[in-house]
Amino acid sequence: MISFPIIRIVTKLLIPYILLFGLYVQFHGDFGPGGGFQAGVIIASAIVLYSMVFGLPAAHKVAPPWVIEKLVAAGLLLYAGTGFASMFLPRPNQDVAVNGNFLEYAALRHNFLPGILPTDQHLGIFLVELGVGITVTAVMIIIFYAFAGRRRVA
Amino acid sequence: MIDVFSQLPILLVAIPLFAAPICVLLGGRWLTYLLSLTVCGTTFAIAVGLLQQVGKFGTIHYEIGNWKPPYGIEYVVDPLSGFVMMFVSALAAVVLLYGKPSIDAEIPRSKHYLFYACYLLCMTGLLGMCITGDLFNVFVFLEINSLASYALISLGRTRRAPLAALQYLILGTIGATFFLIGIGLLYQMTGTLNMSDIAGRLDTETGPRTLLVAFGFMTVGLFVKMAVFPLHSWLPNSYCYAPSVVTAFVAATATKVSVYAFIRLVFGIFKPDFAFEQMPLGALLIGLSIVGIFVASIAAIFQDDVKRLLAYSSVAQIGYMLLGIGMATTQTLTAGIVHMFNHALIKGGLFMVVGCFVLRLGSSRLSDWRGAAKTMPWTSLAWAIGGLGLIGVPMTAGFVSKWLLLTGAFQAEQPLVAGVMLMSSLLAVVYVWRVVETLYFSEQLSPAVEKSKEAPVWMLVPMYLVILAVVVFGVWTPFSVGLAAEAAESLLPTDWDSAVTNMDAGGAP
Secondary structure, eight states: OOOOHHHHHHHHHHHHHHHHHHHHHHHHTTTSSOOHHHHHHHHHHHHHHHHHHHOHHHHHHHSOHHHHHHHHHHHHHHHHHHHHHHHHSBOSSOSSOOBOOTTOGGGGOOOSSBTTBOOHHHHHHHHHHHHHHHHHHHHHHHHHHHHHTOOOOO | OOOHHHHHHHHHHHHHHHHHHHHHHHOSSHHHHHHHHHHHHHHHHHHHHHHHHHHHHOOEEEEGGGOOTTTSOEEEEOHHHHHHHHHHHHHHHHHHHHHHHHHHHHSOGGGHHHHHHHHHHHHHHHHHHHHBOBHHHHHHHHHHHHHHHHHHHTTSSSTHHHHHHHHHHHHHHHHHHHHHHHHHHHHHHHSOOBHHHHHHHOOTTTOOTHHHHHHHHHHHHHHHHHTOGGGOTHHHHHHHHSOHHHHHHHHHHHHHHHHHHHHIIIIIISHHIIIIIISOHHHHHHHHHHHHHHHHHHHHHTOSBHHHHHHHHHHHHHHHHHHHHHHOSHHHHHHHHHHHHHHHHHHHHHHHHHHHHHHHHSOOBGGGGTTHHHHOHHHHHHHHHHHHHHHTOTTSHHHHHHHHHHHHHHHTTOHHHHHHHHHHHHHHHHHHHHHHHHHHSOSSOOHHHHTOOOOOHHHHHHHHHHHHHHHHHHHOOHHHHHHHHHHHHHHSOTTTTTTOOOOOGGGOO
């Protein structure tokens, strides 16, 4: 068996930077181009690259299929949960206390560590995009697993 | 605490959407079943509550994220959408209540939690399509519902199920893409996606040709999703190979919600003046429906598989709804809307009956059902009652809508349509009778029947709930016809059919 040392080593060098770039696109998406969809695909591409070079069993050890399946759901849950959270929190700048509507990010305002943690609209977008990012990552990986794990039926 | 009443419109969609991923996280079979059943029941309660609020206070508007329309997405509940959401959520709940033994028998155990997640997503999509007042949001929910139903259909027992799902996926995606192209063109012309805002800005009198293109694309796109006659080829295979529970739910609701979206498009956005006077939509719909009713009914007569028989019958029944829309008087539109409701009950009920037979006999082929009335009398009786509803015999729900449509056709001076309708009902008699004859009057029992016993009570009770509803709404019409008439009047301009004076639709049967 040929082991392709160059490909293996270059892949090992590249993967951390791919992941880092994915995280940058994810979290800088609030200020510039980027966001959950793009970041999700970039992060998933790291896993796809890993499994193409080191084989599917190795990738399954890093990202077990059952965990990935739960992550698909977790991302959606985070998105919808953000929507529900704003329904339980008061709408700011109101004379009478009224709770926010579904996905009303303004209701997420808080005074905890101002300037460091995002708040208000920013926090809402941050959480929602994180949810999108998790789901897209997981879905891309699971699609790849489904195709790569397919065996020829006799 | 949150003011639940003001949040009801979003809860209707958000609760099942939230519960679907929870099903995936939980896993297992009983827990997810109970969760989805609770969610379906809650959703139904919310839909009933909304319908009641609409009756008391008029149309409800809800702004998502407190963004004012037309900038934000607005949810609108009016008599029409409230009515459709009520029966969609009702059937979703009843079918799930009925379906546990059938699901256990037909779907691999390891996939149950995914099945429930898809079921909830499918319902979310259908309800979302009804409630949203934003045109792009309609597309999004159409896709949520379609993707979930592709997955549900592919869970069928035979290897043909994934193929049928793929066929539906290809055609459904083409339909959805056409719809999206239409939305894009409308957005380009008006710069807004809010339906009432588009309706206000659209210059249908002197507007550019783009208007016609947009209208054409959206109509054809929805025709595919409604399974209107020449574009129905995905439907028989999908309904035939999908698990019985899925067929019962999807057949009862999905095409009706597409009809609902079409009604919104024609009467809410483009306005009947444009659709029926500048464009020949009336003639197109009437022509396609008549041909479709005949071709599909005749095809149904020659089917050996009962699921496929009912699927072709569905294509024919969509024709009746479109006839009601195509003749476009207040009464025929009422008839079309009532038929959405009645047919949802009838077809949902009949597919539930088929599910019981499939559970006990292991097949939906008519030749395996010979003499099943001896061992499964209650299930067979349910078929007979539901079948009468499908034909449109008096005292059943099917009669109410067909009678309204028939008298409406005479008032609209379309006696030809009326004659065709009567003849097509005879075709329905033939295919319903074929099954009844096999069940009750076969000399020889089929081998599967000899070993069979009556379906479990937990399936029979919800099934009879639907079947009895077919009878109840055939006798007690103020609720269904009254709501539909209210919806039809709100859709048409006030002086639209001044010729039609007799609007006492409620007392018809």
